[in-house]
């Protein structure tokens with residue numbers, strides 16, 4: 277199966293690499309074209325523009341930072357829209373809001389193509405290990421055709437119906453994750469300032485009812501102030517912002533998520549946006565400094 281892949285950031289690079297490892301023919305494009313070189317060493321071809329990739333491939337996957345990037349790659353000059361046509365499918369796996377997905381879907385369909393949104397749950401390591409959870413919605417036939425690729429990139433795929441439902445599910449999940457990360461950070465600071473061992477706190481948490489892979493994986497690095505990026509904080513804050521907008525639309529009050537969003541914003545203002553989202557711990561530390 278020949279696929280195009282647009283966007284070789286932390287996630288896209290790992291996902292495209294998995295496709296290559298499993299025998300897919302992959303043509304890649306990235307805004308910073310030099311990032312394609314590593315994939316070329318593993319057998320990828322390079323398209324000079326998103327349009328060139330779509331022209332060459334029946335299916336094209338995108339994994340881009342945010343709504344403005346997702347829209348730019350489709351609508352800008354040399355974008356996806358210039359070459360999408362009947363018989364071609366476009367699958368956007370970026371985390372965006374439902375409105376962005378709907379706009380992209382309408383434009384693709386108008387040109388005769390088909391569209392699937394398929395954001396993923398799971399970070400750098402699950403992407404490398406092909407263990408993502410895929411939250412697809414849109415064209416059902418395209419979903420079924422994409423299953424061989426999804427099976428390589430993920431451990432489970434859900435089909436959630438009409439375009440927008442995948443984006444919404446992803447935002448709900450990440451709203452919960454961002455809120456949990458804030459509570460966890462406050463707990464680490466509270467333990468430390470109360471004279472308790474943070475490592476023992478991690479051990480206690482891991483043995484109880486709120487044990488979870490995120491605390492287990494991120495906790496030890498956090499207590500060493502190591503925030504090497506797996507999921508960049510700027511993207512988690514984008515997800516909180518988009519989830520809060522979804523809450524607005526549906527009149528759902530989310531004070532916990534709103535407070536977490538403020539902490540992520542504070543972290544961004546401290547220039548921590550490119551670090552892992554667990555670096556919100558540094559913002560929590562600052563806000564809890566004694567007068």
Ligand SMILES: NC(=O)C1=CN([C@@H]2O[C@H](COP(=O)(O)OP(=O)(O)OC[C@H]3O[C@@H](n4cnc5c(N)ncnc54)[C@H](OP(=O)(O)O)[C@@H]3O)[C@@H](O)[C@H]2O)C=CC1
Nearest residue numbers: 283284285286287307308340341345371399400506507511
């Ligand atoms: N990292 C994670 O753990 C997870 C991330 N996600 C989501 O996946 C998506 C990608 O995340 P991740 O790989 O971590 O992000 P990165 O920041 O590592 O990569 C972002 C990618 O988007 C490209 N990009 C940004 N702006 C534009 C633009 N205007 N036009 C074209 N390309 C652009 C970048 O290109 P360039 O290299 O030129 O900057 C890069 O390829 C995001 O939506 C994120 O929320 C979902 C699950 C987990």
Ligand SMILES: O=CC(=O)O
Nearest residue numbers: 396397398399507
């Ligand atoms: O979107 C981030 C993730 O870990 O999932």
